[in-house]
Amino acid sequence: MWTRDQIFCWFACLMMCLTVTGCERLHKAGIPGMESFIDFGTHERQEEQYRHRYQSQRDHQAIRWLLANRVEQGMTLAGVNRIFGEQGEREFDDQKFKIGSTYRATDIAYRWGPDATGRTVYLLFRDGQLVNFDPNEFRD
Numbered sequence: 156m157w158t159r160d161q162i163f164c165w166f167a168c169l170m171m172c173l174t175v176t177g178c179e180r181l182h183k184a185g186i187p188g189m190e191s192f193i194d195f196g197t198h199e200r201q202e203e204q205y206r207h208r209y210q211s212q213r214d215h216q217a218i219r220w221l222l223a224n225r226v227e228q229g230m231t232l233a234g235v236n237r238i239f240g241e242q243g244e245r246e247f248d249d250q251k252f253k254i255g256s257t258y259r260a261t262d263i264a265y266r267w268g269p270d271a272t273g274r275t276v277y278l279l280f281r282d283g284q285l286v287n288f289d290p291n292e293f294r295d
Contacts, residue, residue, distance in 0.1 A: 213271040223293035
């Protein structure tokens with residue numbers, strides 16, 4: 156039976172190995188369970204790269220990637236703002252989105268853009284959460 160001190164030392168050694176060698180090397184060496192660490196870092200780096208491309212170049216493909224891969228149904232406005240790296244602007248003329256749709260009169264629209272192609276993204280929020288959002292609509 157392992158003592159608490161032995162478990163702590165083993166865990167500390169493992170964390171040091173991960174820090175020094177990197178998760179990808181451990182995964183390639185055949186240590187199972189490292190995939191989630193690798194994927195997490197990869198997705199975070201990709202998000203940062205696409206956010207930078209959108210902010211600096213207004214790249215249309217970058218905002219589509221963020222919408223398809225990082226924005227999720229039920230996110231808060233603050234969460235979506237963090238993904239895009241900028242504040243959405245309140246769209247007061249939002250009745251055009253609500254006629255004949257599943258949106259409610261009390262839903263609030265925000266916009267981001269335009270991107271380099273002149274397109275603007277409109278997202279609607281209900282009770283502070285993103286509604287009727289399907290990331291598949293932004294996948295190529």
